[in-house]
């Protein structure tokens with residue numbers, strides 16, 4: 001492959017593991033690519049900056065995934081459906097957009113075989129794309145969110161939705177924290193009384209946050225439940241993005257051992 005330049009666009013972006021992940025994969029697979037980070041303050045300038053920097057592809061993180069969606073000339077059907085793009089590849093001067101967060105998450109939870117009923121705690125952008133792909137894969141997804149406002153889109157899409165006030169306790173196979181509660185604080189994603197009802201009957205509890213044990217996962221462990229954090233989701237969305245960057249010249253399993261090293265460093 002010609003030595004192409006890639007980057008992650010976000011604000012903040014200094015914490016991102018993506019440069020390490022992708023550069024280790026380029027090196028390990030003997031590809032002459034290079035991946036950097038770019039602090040994008042104005043999401044409206046995404047396309048302009050992409051071309052000014054001479055990039056071949058980018059990943060997009062908070063808060064620009066909707067700007068990225070709008071900047072694309074061609075959208076993958078799933079990205080089109082969810083309205084959020086986290087991977088862009090330039091081909092013949094056009095920007096092609098994809099969402100790899102959702103398939104990355106779907107793969108990350110595939111180890112919980114037999115799980116069908118899923119409770120999402122949170123209704124933000126990540127919940128939006130992942131709820132769609134889980135439903136397409138046959139899961140029944142219910143959404144519980146702190147505020148009512150963000151549930152509107154989910155209600156329109158036909159998901160069973162609750163706020164803390166009207167939640168109906170029932171048995172869920174997987175309880176998943178899709179909020180940022182616990183990322184920079186010690187907050188639980190919903191009132192403890194609700195968690196004390198849904199966690200005991202769950203098969204496992206999952207968090208999309210990685211790099212720390214959140215209060216939610218601590219509580220799940222205290223209930224003796226298997227837990228999983230967001231590290232595999234991060235890794236798998238990166239591998240799927242890398243497949244797009246290299247036009248599927250490498251298989252998922254070939255990329256995995258190289259990219260995986262970034263999470264251990």
Ligand code: NDP
Pocket residue numbers: 062101121122123124125126127145146147148150178179180181182183187188189190208209210230231233234235237
């Ligand atoms: P958004 O800002 O779009 O949504 C945030 C959601 O969290 C909303 O539902 C919000 O509820 C809820 N929330 C925030 N704080 C609290 C709180 N203290 N108590 C209860 N609910 C709360 O975020 P994203 O969807 O973009 O990201 C969500 C999480 O996913 C982040 O932690 C992010 O780091 C993680 N993530 C992980 C990835 C990975 O690869 N592992 C990839 C992408 C994201 P309300 O509507 O009431 O405000």
